[in-house]
Amino acid sequence: MNKSRFSVGSMVLALCAGALFAPQAGAAPRPQPSRSDTLLTVASDCYAIGQEVAAQKGGTLAKASQSTRGGQAVCVVVVLVPGKDGQRPRRAEIVVPQN
Secondary structure (H helix, E strand, C coil), rough: CCCCCCHHHHHHHHHHHHHHHCCCCCCCCCCCHHHHHHHHHHHHHHHHHHHHHHHHHHCEEEEEEEEEEEEEECCCEEEECCCHCCCEEEEHHHEEEEC
């Protein structure tokens, strides 16, 4: 009987790996957005709102995050506004309705 270099176990492993990494025959249907997708959209919206607020204040956006205040969705924006006469920038926290 002729002995093979590969054992049965390694052949099974190779077959499983091939099936795992084989390209799919068709495009998979797009999954529905999950709750985490919604949270990312909210965070990016607050970032955009923060950029606008920073531009209006003439400062630099330091932080923008989503929060709930009084049952309403808001963006908490932190802007660094340049100081006067060479002083260091001051921190301004602005709460803006998300809508």
